[in-house]
Amino acid sequence: xxxxxxxxxxxxxxxxxxxxxxxxxxxxxxxxxxxxxxxxxxxxxxxxxxxxxxxxxxxxxxxxxxxxxxxxxxxxxxxxxxxxxxxxxxxxxxxxxxxxxxxxxxxxxxxxxxxxxxxxxxxxxxxxxxxxxxxxxxxxxxxxxxxxxxxxxxxxxxxx
Numbered sequence: 449x450x451x452x453x454x455x456x457x458x459x460x461x462x463x464x465x466x467x468x469x470x471x472x473x474x475x476x477x478x479x480x481x482x483x484x485x486x487x488x489x490x491x492x493x494x495x496x497x498x499x500x501x502x503x504x505x506x507x508x509x510x511x512x513x514x515x516x517x518x519x520x521x522x523x524x525x526x527x528x529x530x531x532x533x534x535x536x537x538x539x540x541x542x543x544x545x546x547x548x549x550x551x552x553x554x555x556x557x558x559x560x561x562x563x564x565x566x567x568x569x570x571x572x573x574x575x576x577x578x579x580x581x582x583x584x585x586x587x588x589x590x591x592x593x594x595x596x597x598x599x600x601x602x603x604x605x606x607x608x
Contacts, residue, residue, distance in 0.1 A: 464570030
C-alpha cells in the first residue's frame, strides 16, 4: 500500500491545502494529513476543531486519514510506515526552506519529500493571510472550503 503524509498546522485548512491533499490522494492509496501540535502557539482553532474540519472537507476523497502529531515528522512517518512527505510549493522562498527540511528528514530517516507546485490560483494563499483578512471582515469565501468559511465567521469578529 502506497502511503504519504501532508503535514501542517492547517489553522485553518485553505483551498490551497485542499488542492495539494486532493492531488496526493490521486497518487497514493492512503494520504495522512498530519496536524501539527505546537503547544507554544495558540491557534485560532483547537487541534480537535482543525481535525474535524479536515475530516469534513476531505471525506469525499475516500483515502485520507487525519491525525494530530507533535515532535518529529519522521517519527510520525516511521510509526505508520510512510515513505513520502508531500509538500506544496508556492514560491521560491518556500523551496529554500522546504529543501532544507526535506534533506534533514531524508538524512534522519530516509523519508522522501515530493514537492508539488501550487495551483497558481492559490499561489499567494496562507492560513495566516486568510485569518487576517477574515478578522477585518474581508471576503475569504473563495479561499477556504464552505465548512471552514462558516467556522471562521463564527469565530472571528471585526476588531474595533
